[in-house]
Amino acid sequence: MRTLTLITLLLFVTLTLSGCGVPRPANFPETAPCKITVLQDGKPYADVAITLYREEGNGALAISGMTNSSGVAIIETSWGRYVAKGAPVGLCKVTADKSFEVPPETVTPEESALWTQEEAAAYEAKRAAEIDKLRIIPKKIAEISLTPLTVNVESGKGAELTVNVEEFQ
Numbered sequence: 001m002r003t004l005t006l007i008t009l010l011l012f013v014t015l016t017l018s019g020c021g022v023p024r025p026a027n028f029p030e031t032a033p034c035k036i037t038v039l040q041d042g043k044p045y046a047d048v049a050i051t052l053y054r055e056e057g058n059g060a061l062a063i064s065g066m067t068n069s070s071g072v073a074i075i076e077t078s079w080g081r082y083v084a085k086g087a088p089v090g091l092c093k094v095t096a097d098k099s100f101e102v103p104p105e106t107v108t109p110e111e112s113a114l115w116t117q118e119e120a121a122a123y124e125a126k127r128a129a130e131i132d133k134l135r136i137i138p139k140k141i142a143e144i145s146l147t148p149l150t151v152n153v154e155s156g157k158g159a160e161l162t163v164n165v166e167e168f169q
Contacts, residue, residue: 022080022081022082022083023082024082024084025079025080025082028079028082028084029054029061029077029088029089029090030088030089030155031077031084031085031086031087031088031089031153032086032087032089032153032154032155032156032157032158032159033074033085033086033158033159034052034065034074034075034086034087034151034153034158034159034160035072035073035074035075035158035159035160035161036050036065036067036072036073036075036094036096036151036160036161036162036163037067037070037071037072037073037160037161037162037163038050038067038071038073038096038162038163038165039071039162039163039164039165040164040165040166041166042164043071044067044069044070044071044072045067045071045098045165046067046068046069046070046071047066047067047098047099048066048067048071048073048096048097048098048137049064049066049096049097049098049099050064050065050066050067050073050075050094050095050096051063051064051094051095051097051144052064052075052087052092052093052094052151053092053093053094053095053144054088054090054091054092055090055091055092055093056090060079060080061077061078061079061088062077062078062079063075063076063077063087063088063092064076075087086153086158087151087153087159088153089153089154089155090152090153091150091151091152091153092150092151092152092153093144093147093149093150094141094147094149094150094151094161094163095141095142095143095144095147095149096137096141096142096149096163096165097137097141097142098136098137099136100134100135100136101134102131102134103130103131103134105127107123137165138165138168138169140168141163141165141168149161149163
């Protein structure tokens with residue numbers, strides 16, 4: 001009995017490791033290699049989150065990568081548990097962002113509930129300006145609505161982009 005259990009376990013592990021993974025979803029777009037390099041003052045910039053957005057929208061796709069110590073992010077596209085190397089073919093907008101600590105609110109919900117609309121708007125504007133000063137990556141390339149960065153991923157060829165952060169400060 002022990003031998004049968006061991007054989008069954010070995011067979012399961014072999015099948016799992018032999019590529020019986022998550023199948024490619026229907027309608028998953030064609031992808032091609034995509035590499036984004038981020039530099040700060042001419043040096044590689046690590047731990048920068050890169051996200052791509054297709055012109056026609058991402059739908060359920062997540063298209064992203066994280067820069068390594070060489071400042072390079074190798075982009076992957078995922079849909080649920082399925083992950084493909086590369087980015088979808090076509091034009092994509094690109095954002096780059098790096099985590100930073102946002103200071104806690106300085107007013108309680110009870111205090112802000114007593115404000116007029118103008119007071120609330122003034123507070124939000126002031127807080128947004130304070131948070132923007134703490135940003136490690138400029139807002140201009142960190143937000144999809146502002147970023148001028150694009151990459152055209154070509155079928156069979158892929159794409160590369162180098163981002164010099166100081167150009168956007």
